[in-house]
Amino acid sequence: MNKAELISAISTESGLNKTESKKALNAFISSVIKALVDGDKVSLAGFGTFSVIIRQERPGINPTTKASIIIPETKVAKFKAGLELSNLLK
Secondary structure, three states: OOHHHHHHHHHHHHOOOHHHHHHHHHHHHHHHHHHHHOOOOEEEOOOEEEEEEEEOOEEEEOOOOOOEEEEOOEEEEEEEEOHHHHHHOO
16 A cells, blocks of 8 residues: 555544545644654554664675675664554554
């Protein structure tokens, strides 16, 4: 499902028109992004939790030159499915 299909699904489920659904989806996405950038978690009961984890610096290999390199520490967005969602996917 892409963004346009998700907007249509939101519109159908909520009774909002597509313009309102697009605004709601964009507001949700920007709110989650802002929270993650600020270092917060976003927990939606039954659905899941969005958070940021730090991947530690680690050794790696450049596939072109086969030289050893150090991959720097990075922050990565993470999603962990909630219990209800996990049970529905079984």
